[in-house]
Structures are given as C-alpha cells and as structure tokens.
Amino acid sequence: MQRLYDFIRRHPTGVDTFWAVVLFGFSMLWVIDVPIGAQPQWSAGFIVLLLSVVVALRRRMPVKMLILAALMGAAQLALDVDVNPGDFAMLVIIYTVAAHDGARWTSRLALAGGLSAATLAQLRWPEVEGGVGGRIFVTIFMTVPFALAWVLGDSIRTRRAYFAQLEERATRLEKEREAQAKVAVAAERARIARELHDVVAHNVSVMVVQADGAAYVLDAAPDQAKQALETISSTGRQALAEMRRLLGVLRTGDAPESGEYVPQPDVQQIEDLVEQVRRAGLTVDFKIEGTPRPLPSGVELTAYRIVQEALTNTRKHGGPEAGASVRLVYFDDGLGLLVEDDGRGSAHELYEDGGADGKGHGMIGMRERVGMVGGTLDAGPRPGGGFRISALLPLKPAH
Numbered sequence: 001m002q003r004l005y006d007f008i009r010r011h012p013t014g015v016d017t018f019w020a021v022v023l024f025g026f027s028m029l030w031v032i033d034v035p036i037g038a039q040p041q042w043s044a045g046f047i048v049l050l051l052s053v054v055v056a057l058r059r060r061m062p063v064k065m066l067i068l069a070a071l072m073g074a075a076q077l078a079l080d081v082d083v084n085p086g087d088f089a090m091l092v093i094i095y096t097v098a099a100h101d102g103a104r105w106t107s108r109l110a111l112a113g114g115l116s117a118a119t120l121a122q123l124r125w126p127e128v129e130g131g132v133g134g135r136i137f138v139t140i141f142m143t144v145p146f147a148l149a150w151v152l153g154d155s156i157r158t159r160r161a162y163f164a165q166l167e168e169r170a171t172r173l174e175k176e177r178e179a180q181a182k183v184a185v186a187a188e189r190a191r192i193a194r195e196l197h198d199v200v201a202h203n204v205s206v207m208v209v210q211a212d213g214a215a216y217v218l219d220a221a222p223d224q225a226k227q228a229l230e231t232i233s234s235t236g237r238q239a240l241a242e243m244r245r246l247l248g249v250l251r252t253g254d255a256p257e258s259g260e261y262v263p264q265p266d267v268q269q270i271e272d273l274v275e276q277v278r279r280a281g282l283t284v285d286f287k288i289e290g291t292p293r294p295l296p297s298g299v300e301l302t303a304y305r306i307v308q309e310a311l312t313n314t315r316k317h318g319g320p321e322a323g324a325s326v327r328l329v330y331f332d333d334g335l336g337l338l339v340e341d342d343g344r345g346s347a348h349e350l351y352e353d354g355g356a357d358g359k360g361h362g363m364i365g366m367r368e369r370v371g372m373v374g375g376t377l378d379a380g381p382r383p384g385g386g387f388r389i390s391a392l393l394p395l396k397p398a399h
Helices: 002-010 012-033 041-056 062-079 085-099 104-124 131-217 222-251 267-279 297-317 345-351 361-372
Strands: 283-289 323-330 334-341 376-381 387-394
Touching: 002 012, 012 041, 012 085, 041 062, 041 085, 062 085, 062 104, 085 104, 085 131, 104 131, 131 222, 267 283, 267 297, 267 323, 297 323, 297 334, 297 361, 297 387, 361 376, 361 387
Parallel strands: 283 323
Antiparallel strands: 323 334, 334 387, 376 387
16 A cells, blocks of 8 residues: 555656546546537537646646636636536646645635636526526535635645644754754863863973973982972873873764874865865855965964864854855965955854854954964954954964
8 A cells, every 4th residue: 555655656647647537538428428419529528638638737737727727617618518527627626726835826716716617607507497596506516616625725735834844943953953062062172172281281381390400400409300300200191191081082972983093184175175165055265376385284274274163154153145255375474364254244243252152262263273373363344244354374483
C-alpha cells in the first residue's frame, strides 16, 4: 500500500490522466446513449473531451484549466449540451484551484463559477415538474457540491501553508539554537585561551626573573642560585600542568586527531574563506592589490582572523540583503585590510561597546590581534550605511 501511495505522489499527472480517461469513457457512453437529433453529438463529444483534458492537466496548469472549464460550461449553455458526467471535471478543477497556492483571484473565480453553475443550468434547462419550489430545491442541491469542493480545497491550502510555516519555524529555531551553542562554545574557548595566556605569561615572567637572578649570584651565592633554579623548575612544571589542563579543555569537541598538526590559516586561505561565506548566502567581492609575497606567520594569521570575524559579523548582524567586500593591499612595509558591508550599520556600531552580540568580544579580539603584531585598526559605520573595518599590519612588530 505504501508503494502505491509513493507511486501516486511521484506521478500525479499520470494518475490524473488515468482518471481523465475513465471520465471520458463514462461521458462518451452518455453521449452515445443520447438519441440522435436530441442535441448535437459532435459538440457534446468535443466538450466532454476538453473537460477530460481539464482533469488530466489540472495540477500542471490549474489556472488555464479553470479558464478552459469555464469556457466549456459556456459552450454547453450556447450549444444546448445538457448536464453530463463530464461536468464532474468542474468540481475537480474548483477543488484544485482552491487548494493551489496561487493568486487569490483564481480561487474567487472558481468559487463564483461553482456557485453560479447550478443556477445557470436551471435557467437553461428548467425542470417542468415540481414548479418554482422544486427548481429552487434542485438548484440549491446542485450548488452544495461545488461549495463543498471549494471549501475542502481552501482548507487544504490553509493547512498546507500552516504546516509549511511550522516546518520553517522549527528549522529556523534549530539553526538559531545551533548557532547560539557554537557562539557559547567559542566564547568559553576564548576565555580559556585568555586564561592560558595569563598563566603562561605570568609563569614565564617568573622564570625569566629567577633565571636572571641565578645568573647574577651564581658565583657569589651558589645557594641562592640553586634556590632560584629550583623555583624555575617548579614554576615550569606548574606552567606545563596548567597548559595541559587548559589545552585539554580547548581540544574538547574537536575532530579526532589524525596524528598530524593542522597548520594555522594564512592569507592565501582568505580566498577559500570568502568562497565558503558565499556558499552560505552572503555576497562578497574579493580583491587583491599589490604583489603577494610571504609574510610573517603572525601577520598572516591576524589578517585571516580579522576577515573571518568581519564577515561573521556581517552575516549575523548585517541583515538578509547585506553584501560585503574584502580588499587586501600589499605595501612595501606591511599588509592593508579593508572589509566593508552595506548592512545595518546601526547594529555594528554597538560592537565597540559590546552591545550587538551581547558580549562585544568580536571587536575586542580584533584589536588584541592587531596590537600583538604592532598594527593599527580603524572600525566604524560607513557614511552611506553599513560598517567598515580597516587594518594595517606591519611586517615588523613595533618596539
């Protein structure tokens, strides 16, 4: 049974064509059974054929088939072709148009045609028996199926739209939940990285001071030198223990190690980053000016992270229609970066104060990275809207 249902869903036009052939066969039996001379058989057969086409193509061209059914109804009235089994196609097309996610005028036209069909039929072929009351009853009785067909189709359209909205909302919430989880993990890892930096910097500073002191008193006071060396040893062990602990936390959730170290990203990988962002739906214009050449690893890593952070901010806060541009300029003594977008600049202005993303670590991280290599960073809203980040990274760190 499931296979039959799947086949019907995969071949809707084929199924409709089958029922159109069945309807045409029953209708032609009616046409043949009509006494010769009672009404034109050729016109009745032609109308039945086109009404069968309406059933066959109702899902592929619902609006055109609705107009064709209306024309066939008018032709029946004009050519005196009485109500026949082929008119069932009108019920089918009214339901199809009402259930179709198209222009609303087509649904209203189908409803108007269905409600007027029975009345027009009674006016064209009045029932002598039963008088006026009988004709009114027959008219109402024949109008009900058309009204029910439209109500059923419109209900299915509304229900389909409701479920589509629910699916879209669930997908959006799932993506937002994943994004929030990734942001939280990244923030925690950044906090741990800063803590690791503090631990290493403090312990290394202590070791340097103790080493200088030991070298100074090595000949005059060997005991003090020995004590300093012991302090260096214990401090080094403590620093290694803290590094192992914090790095172990940072590795949590990473992909399984393959036994090889992954190199840090460099300037050459910025183009891959831009392509990745483009595939995610953000329009990015990327240009390189000057002559590319090898740069210090710290400068290349800083440049990559600045572009990555800037494009991430554009995707998160620039709006659905935002676009960005990335420009790399090779100078004789440094590397220039310019990242601009045309999104909602008012939201970007809050990065400086930490209001746009809740914590404000994006811009702070950029300034820290640029400061580590002795560069300068300028960030702020553009005059015409959007946000602009400009950085100059020297080849040699400032002293």
